[in-house]
Amino acid sequence: MFIGNVEIKGKTALAPMAGVADMAFRELCVNYGASYVVSEMVSSKGVSYDSYKSKELMNLSDKERPAGVQLFGSDPDTMAKASVIAMEYSPDIIDINMGCPAPKITSSGCGSALMKNPDLCGKIVEAVKKTVNIPVTVKIRKGWDNNTVTAVEVAKICESAGADAITIHGRTRQQQYTPNTVDWDIIKAVKNSVKIPVIANGDITTPQIASDIIEYTNCDMIMIGRGALGNPWIFYQINSWLEYGRDSFVPTKSEKIKVMLNHAKKICDYKGENIGMREARKHIAWYLKGFRGAASLRNESSRLETFEQLIELCKKIDISE
Ligand SMILES: Cc1cc2nc3c(=O)[nH]c(=O)nc-3n(C[C@H](O)[C@H](O)[C@H](O)COP(=O)(O)O)c2cc1C
Structure with a gap:
């Protein structure tokens, strides 16, 4: 159109x-x-x-x-x-x-x-x-x-x-x-x-x-x-x-984490890590919805200062389906 x-x-x-x-x-x-x-x-x-x-x-x-x-x-x-x-x-x-x-x-x-x-x-x-x-x-x-x-x-x-x-x-x-x-x-x-x-x-x-x-x-x-x-x-x-007429793609948990990381990285690239990670926090909380232990992961994500800390957080996430 x-x-x-x-x-x-x-x-x-x-x-x-x-x-x-x-x-x-x-x-x-x-x-x-x-x-x-x-x-x-x-x-x-x-x-x-x-x-x-x-x-x-x-x-x-x-x-x-x-x-x-x-x-x-x-x-x-x-x-x-x-x-x-x-x-x-x-x-x-x-x-x-x-x-x-x-x-x-x-x-x-x-x-x-x-x-x-x-x-x-x-x-x-x-x-x-x-x-x-x-x-x-x-x-x-x-x-x-x-x-x-x-x-x-x-x-x-x-x-x-x-x-x-x-x-x-x-x-x-x-x-x-x-x-x-x-x-x-x-x-x-x-x-x-x-x-x-x-x-x-x-x-x-x-x-x-x-x-x-x-x-x-x-x-x-x-x-x-x-x-x-x-x-x-x-x-x-x-x-x-x-x-x-069909829904052909449901992301796995590990795919979601991968996209979340790419997204946060992109924000940091565009805005610098300091502002970028602060702005990425809300997105991270949205990506983590539905994960086991999401409440405490979200709580932790609300304090993230660096991209490295996000990578560490991701290591704690249970990605088994
Ligand atoms: C956080 C947030 C920011 C928004 N900012 C704008 C905006 O800058 N301009 C605008 O026209 N609408 C804005 N909206 C409204 C959305 O564009 C949209 O009309 C509204 O959220 C309803 O659509 P949805 O149910 O798909 O979210 C905003 C909505 C949200 C949730």
Whole structure:
């Protein structure tokens, strides 16, 4: 399928996840079959004020294509300015965050607060679209709360403003991430209301769910976030289910450990061992889920300072099936 003029060879995308889906993780997921990835969200204000920290998040490698840079902000001019700067990092797509529920984002009218203001959503898309010559997409939620279910309206306005695709997480801002189930009907309603591709998101954690949501909503792609944590091979499993109707790959414990080590090594290579190991800890805890003695292993992993210490920890892990 195509988003604008960008070809996406497959149906599974990795969700943008601040503090988690960095270059190391995105590359790993692409290795396992993710057909599209998006950067962690980047502040349009930060970028336009030349913040190194914000700009660093926009680095994309050749091993993770096609890839989008995701910007958040509520001022169309600042978003347009940030998009110009984002272009220096050669993204294939610019994605606009209209779904983040965090109070520090919504309090300034950004992220999911935009779902309360469909006209502003359109103005932002229009401003960014006018500025860049690559596809522009939006990532929305069902709405702000149950009294403000605006997904269909926002989707239509964004399409008219020039958006090239829409990702929808089928929960309102009030519903955050859990425990309410994702509303597949709102995803279907968005799909039926626009002509551009629609990407379904929320709680897609197994090949069966992936296949069911595609069938139910007729969405063009699916986007996977938490289901990939400590589990990057989910893309391979879903792809193989969608293509051949079966799940052909279940990693052994020793394979999981190998991938965990490679992942941690990659983070250290990209960020230096000091920051890298600190950031790797949460991933290590996710990989260790389901292992015998996982609680104490996770406890130990939360104190890891060096890659060498991780290798030592791995020697204690029971990998018998
Ligand atoms: C740790 C974390 C960080 C996230 N950061 C972002 C982000 O930067 N931009 C964004 O649009 N969504 C972000 N999200 C939301 C996800 O992209 C996704 O919409 C949500 O987790 C639902 O999908 P899932 O059930 O597959 O995880 C984040 C989610 C998590 C768990």
